Amino acid sequence: MTGSIAAIGAGIAVIGASFGIGWIGSKAMESIARQPEAVNDIRSNMILMAALVEGVALIAIVLSIFLT
Amino acid sequence: MPMSRQLTLKISLFLLVLAGILGPQMGFTQDHHIDSDEKDLTEEGYDPTNTTLHHISDQNVYSLGFAQIPLPMILYAPEDGLKMFSSGKFGIGHHGNGHYAVDRYVLVEGVVRRITDKSFPGGKVALEDHPYTFQTESKEDGADAEVVYLSHNGNTYRLDNKSTLDGGVLGGGLTSFYDFSITKNIVTMVVAMLLLLWVFLKSARRYKDNPLQAPKGIQSFLEPIFIFIRDEVAKPFLGAAYLKYLPFLMTLFFLILTLNFIGQIPFIGNPNVTGNLTFTLALAFVTFIVVNINGTKAYWQHTFWMPGVPTFVKPIMSVVEFIGLFLKPIVLTLRLAANITAGHIMIVIFVSLLFIFNNAGQNMAGSAPGLLLSSVLAMFMMALEIIVSLVQAFVFTILSASYIGAAIEEAH
Numbered sequence: 001m002t003g004s005i006a007a008i009g010a011g012i013a014v015i016g017a018s019f020g021i022g023w024i025g026s027k028a029m030e031s032i033a034r035q036p037e038a039v040n041d042i043r044s045n046m047i048l049m050a051a052l053v054e055g056v057a058l059i060a061i062v063l064s065i066f067l068t
Numbered sequence: 069m070p071m072s073r074q075l076t077l078k079i080s081l082f083l084l085v086l087a088g089i090l091g092p093q094m095g096f097t098q099d100h101h102i103d104s105d106e107k108d109l110t111e112e113g114y115d116p117t118n119t120t121l122h123h124i125s126d127q128n129v130y131s132l133g134f135a136q137i138p139l140p141m142i143l144y145a146p147e148d149g150l151k152m153f154s155s156g157k158f159g160i161g162h163h164g165n166g167h168y169a170v171d172r173y174v175l176v177e178g179v180v181r182r183i184t185d186k187s188f189p190g191g192k193v194a195l196e197d198h199p200y201t202f203q204t205e206s207k208e209d210g211a212d213a214e215v216v217y218l219s220h221n222g223n224t225y226r227l228d229n230k231s232t233l234d235g236g237v238l239g240g241g242l243t244s245f246y247d248f249s250i251t252k253n254i255v256t257m258v259v260a261m262l263l264l265l266w267v268f269l270k271s272a273r274r275y276k277d278n279p280l281q282a283p284k285g286i287q288s289f290l291e292p293i294f295i296f297i298r299d300e301v302a303k304p305f306l307g308a309a310y311l312k313y314l315p316f317l318m319t320l321f322f323l324i325l326t327l328n329f330i331g332q333i334p335f336i337g338n339p340n341v342t343g344n345l346t347f348t349l350a351l352a353f354v355t356f357i358v359v360n361i362n363g364t365k366a367y368w369q370h371t372f373w374m375p376g377v378p379t380f381v382k383p384i385m386s387v388v389e390f391i392g393l394f395l396k397p398i399v400l401t402l403r404l405a406a407n408i409t410a411g412h413i414m415i416v417i418f419v420s421l422l423f424i425f426n427n428a429g430q431n432m433a434g435s436a437p438g439l440l441l442s443s444v445l446a447m448f449m450m451a452l453e454i455i456v457s458l459v460q461a462f463v464f465t466i467l468s469a470s471y472i473g474a475a476i477e478e479a480h
């Protein structure tokens with residue numbers, strides 16, 4: 001059972017990021033439904049925010065894998 | 069319907085090609101068993117982890133199906149001096165394992181390693197069949213590391229890995245030699261660079277000669293992408309000064325996109341360039357330099373002495389902002405490399421399902437469901453990876469633009 005704690009850490013990090021990205025996606029869909037003419041602005045900002053959330057998760061995953 | 073028949077034909081052709089080319093490459097045919105070296109086929113059967121790591125790593129040989137294209141080696145060891153030769157001198161066999169040792173260097177799974185023991189003869193030395201053994205050893209700090217041993221004339225020699233600049237964080241560190249070779253990744257980068265140069269110079273010349281004509285050929289493919297990046301990334305984040313940074317952003321976007329796509333084309337070696345931390349670190353370092361050289365007075369004031377907050381918070385804020393200064397390029401590095409490497413790993417694992425199902429060619433009854441499952445899943449993953457390639461190139465560009473935009477913003 002080597003490396004199991006690291007896998008749990010990576011899994012928890014992914015749960016957090018999935019909530020964050022899911023929230024961003026749902027809010028972006030809502031905003032597009034409200035204001036379809038703003039779809040371009042919303043899309044690029046959505047990708048930007050998702051990338052920032054993903055970055056935090058990636059730091060957690062990398063730390064959990066390499067610093068065990 | 070002719071349409072669907074054509075599709076079926078294409079899919080069956082794809083399966084044939086997959087079985088024909090990937091099969092021998094990954095340990096499918098019987099002939100390969102006899103010659104197969106080391107770890108992919110052990111007594112327990114097929115080892116997907118090792119295959120995956122082998123496929124995503126940078127190598128000193130370019131494997132194209134059956135052909136092993138040798139690349140130039142430039143090696144430096146402090147005790148031995150500089151050595152330059154072609155990696156064809158190793159007599160590359162299956163899996164990139166060399167049949168010869170050259171000046172105490174050997175090629176193990178496409179990666180050069182060095183024999184530290186000076187009693188081993190220099191020059192070109194023929195090795196035995198299956199000379200390499202892999203062992204997992206514990207280091208002083210408790211982490212496990214894989215060490216390769218070479219057996220030759222009844223003796224075992226420990227092999228040193230090449231030096232890496234990670235300071236031991238990622239399992240590397242400084243060793244007895246440095247590898248400055250033209251590796252598979254570098255060849256791919258040069259190819260991408262020449263491709264981009266050719267394509268862009270060609271369209272640029274056309275814009276210069278006939279500025280008012282409708283775009284033609286490759287030009288009509290590039291123009292919408294170029295305008296999309298200009299209008300969605302450069303203008304909103306950089307404002308009036310966008311023209312100064314447009315060449316940098318375009319270079320980032322098209323270089324990352326091209327390398328991502330080259331890595332996704334099946335059967336041409338799938339080089340994992342943008343999944344390589346060193347490559348993405350270099351890109352992020354350039355972004356870091358561009359951001360901080362162009363930082364205005366207001367940017368540095370916001371970094372070190374945030375206006376508008378109570379005085380006792382200011383030192384805390386400046387520490388956080390100072391860490392953030394370096395954290396931004398580090399996260400840029402990790403995001404691109406981790407996403408692309410994850411995609412490559414998923415595809416190799418899905419293709420590996422075939423060899424897990426048929427137990428590395430021992431159990432032919434398992435081949436049919438394995439082939440079906442692995443080809444369908446691998447095709448699905450490749451389709452997903454095309455989206456990921458586009459999104460990650462876009463994300464790197466848009467984040468660079470937003471960091472530059474924050475740095476050149478005037479006080480308000």
